[in-house]
Amino acid sequence: MFRNLIALGLALSLAACASVQKLDAAGDVHALLISIRDNDQATFEQHVDRDALKKVLQAKLDEQVAQDKRLQGLAALLGPGIVDFAGDALIQPRVFKTVAEQYGYTPQTKIPNQVVIASALKELPDGRVCATKNKGGPCVLIFTKEEGVWKLSGFEGDVSTLRIKL
DSSP states (O other): OHHHHHHHHHHHHHHHHSOHHHHHHHHHHHHHHHHHHHTOHHHHHHTBOHHHHHHHHHHHHHHHHHHOHHHHHHHHHHOTHHHHHHHHHHSSHHHHHHHHHHTTOOTTSOOOOHHHHHHHEEEOTTSOEEEESSTTOOEEEEEEEETTEEEEEEEOSOGGGOOOOO
16 A cells, blocks of 8 residues: 555656646657557557658758768769658668667567656747656657547657568
8 A cells, every 4th residue: 555655746746747738748759669668660650750750851862962972972873763662661660769769679578667757857938848868868769649549740869760560
């Protein structure tokens, strides 16, 4: 009984640190994490704004190509469709598994509950929320609420961390 009261007190204090918006987003972030862990493509698609994320990734890839003469030559040889293909290929659960592992979520790690996830999210001035690698750090994953669902819509991390796992 005493342990239950302590657990309840801890949960309430964590919840007090999390806003309603972050708690709302945390449920969908939790579902996304589970879909990534389980390589569940259908659930992953429900929690990803593929078009928005693809634009962000393509811009990052274009930026990398512009900075590297070798990549410019390869992109010219392969054509503009290669960046489009790369954007599609990168938006997969198995690719974001690498990002999840950077946050400490390995296949053996228990995915934290909604309250814990909410306390790790940061509200942005425009109504979106983001996940940071560490408390107070820069945003890495950005989520936008669309039609009642919080979806992964942005990636501010290093594109080189997105690897296609075979």
